[in-house]
Amino acid sequence: MASLKTLxxxxxxxxxxQKITSAMKMVAASRLRRAQEAAEAARPYAVRxxxxxxxxxxxxxxxxxxxxxxxxxGKDNVQLLIPVTSDRGLAGxxxxxxxxxxxxxxxxxxGQGKTVKLLCVGRKGAAALRRDYGAKIVGTAEDIGRTxxxxxxxxxxxxxxxxxxxxxxxDVATVIFNRFASAISQIVTPQQIVPVPAPKIEAAPVDVxxxxxxxxxxxxxEPSEQEILEALLPGNLRIQIFRALLESSAxxxxxxxxxxxxxxxxxxDMIGKLTMTYNRQRQAQITKELIEIIxxxxxx
Amino acid sequence: MAEAGQxxxxxxxxxxxxxxxxxxxxxxxxxxxEGDIGVLPGHTPLITTLRPGLVDIHNDGRITxxxxxxxxxxxxxxxxxxxxxxxVLTVADVTPQDAQARLAEARESLAAAGxxxxxxxxxxxxxxxALVEAVAMRRGSN
Numbered sequence: 001m002a003s004l005k006t007l008x009x010x011x012x013x014x015x016x017x018q019k020i021t022s023a024m025k026m027v028a029a030s031r032l033r034r035a036q037e038a039a040e041a042a043r044p045y046a047v048r049x050x051x052x053x054x055x056x057x058x059x060x061x062x063x064x065x066x067x068x069x070x071x072x073x074g075k076d077n078v079q080l081l082i083p084v085t086s087d088r089g090l091a092g093x094x095x096x097x098x099x100x101x102x103x104x105x106x107x108x109x110x111g112q113g114k115t116v117k118l119l120c121v122g123r124k125g126a127a128a129l130r131r132d133y134g135a136k137i138v139g140t141a142e143d144i145g146r147t148x149x150x151x152x153x154x155x156x157x158x159x160x161x162x163x164x165x166x167x168x169x170x171d172v173a174t175v176i177f178n179r180f181a182s183a184i185s186q187i188v189t190p191q192q193i194v195p196v197p198a199p200k201i202e203a204a205p206v207d208v209x210x211x212x213x214x215x216x217x218x219x220x221x222e223p224s225e226q227e228i229l230e231a232l233l234p235g236n237l238r239i240q241i242f243r244a245l246l247e248s249s250a251x252x253x254x255x256x257x258x259x260x261x262x263x264x265x266x267x268x269d270m271i272g273k274l275t276m277t278y279n280r281q282r283q284a285q286i287t288k289e290l291i292e293i294i295x296x297x298x299x300x
Numbered sequence: 301m302a303e304a305g306q307x308x309x310x311x312x313x314x315x316x317x318x319x320x321x322x323x324x325x326x327x328x329x330x331x332x333x334e335g336d337i338g339v340l341p342g343h344t345p346l347i348t349t350l351r352p353g354l355v356d357i358h359n360d361g362r363i364t365x366x367x368x369x370x371x372x373x374x375x376x377x378x379x380x381x382x383x384x385x386x387x388v389l390t391v392a393d394v395t396p397q398d399a400q401a402r403l404a405e406a407r408e409s410l411a412a413a414g415x416x417x418x419x420x421x422x423x424x425x426x427x428x429x430a431l432v433e434a435v436a437m438r439r440g441s442n
Contacts, residue, residue, distance in 0.1 A: 222348040
């Protein structure tokens with residue numbers, strides 16, 4: 001049985017761990033709120049961008065000879081996966097689920113005889129995947145979202161993806177990230193970004209010509225539709241990446257908050273149990289000493 | 301167009317991080333890639349790309365707000381004008397020194413890129429040049 005002194009040290013160390021986890025929980029909670037606000041703020045741009053792409057695509061003849069970013073290379077032999085993880089751990093299953101999904105996809109794609117390349121966002125993902133798939137990693141992006149996700153981060157990643165695509169280094173690119181459902185639930189979401197999936201056309205198109213106008217807005221384009229589309233698609237790609245990063249950052253803080261909340265609670269339970277044992281032992285010791293004194297006195 | 305004098309047009313300036321401006325204005329002038337476009341209420345539906353330059357908001361016959369965009373897209377319909385821009389700067393907040401510094405930096409990175417200078421570096425130089433010009437022009441006129 002552990003001595004009183006070791007019990008005391010255990011209690012002290014668990015208590016200081018609890019202090020740390022509860023502080024981390026607090027920090028994660030406030031970061032989560034900020035990350036959610038940022039995700040919210042990005043929505044108008046993404047929605048309008050999507051609408052603009054949709055209306056350009058709706059113009060006649062554009063879909064047939066669209067740019068390569070839209071039409072793809074016509075192949076799907078080389079697949080680029082972009083797993084989005086965090087730079088720091090202690091976030092519950094946040095990184096593990098992404099890594100597991102990435103491994104599953106790699107196995108699946110390779111089973112189909114395809115080549116897989118990896119662009120790892122976040123230190124944790126790169127570290128975990130390097131061991132088994134080091135040769136497949138074509139790039140990493142780290143230090144994202146330390147002080148909130150910035151658009152320039154998404155811009156840089158987007159630029160790399162675009163350059164690789166232009167150089168013909170892959171056919172299809174998919175981002176794997178955690179979609180934020182709630183603080184306790186993050187959903188691993190694979191999203192194809194290249195070729196750009198055609199945005200869903202709105203159910204009720206905006207009628208710009210009044211009640212008896214044409215069903216869909218007929219826009220003038222300056223310069224041509226073709227050129228606008230070519231400029232729009234990279235922009236759309238960047239905003240898709242940006243949204244994935246924002247979702248992932250909100251999920252990370254949510255996952256960390258939940259994990260740290262559990263850790264704090266577990267520490268509390270443990271302190272309770274240890275204190276109980278400590279008190280019992282203290283009592284037992286006192287009783288033992290009393291017996292010794294009494295029997296000592298009786299012996300005289 | 302003439303009867304639109306009293307009418308206002310809804311103007312939205314949206315960036316990836318925020319809805320920067322959403323207000324009713326008399327007219328906006330956007331730097332279209334093929335020339336500045338003034339958008340009044342009742343404008344024909346139009347979608348255009350933007351070059352780096354100034355978005356000017358006109359109210360009561362004068363410019364009430366002037367913003368610098370590095371590029372982006374604009375959509376005009378009879379009721380609204382929407383600008384999508386990745387970065388927006390308020391011209392009043394930028395000093396000529398800042399603008400010059402940015403230009404110098406952009407030129408440096410372009411030079412560093414050397415022969416295989418990519419489009420992004422060139423775009424940055426173009427944007428910085430436009431910014432310098434814009435700042436000089438607005439400061440001069442005040």
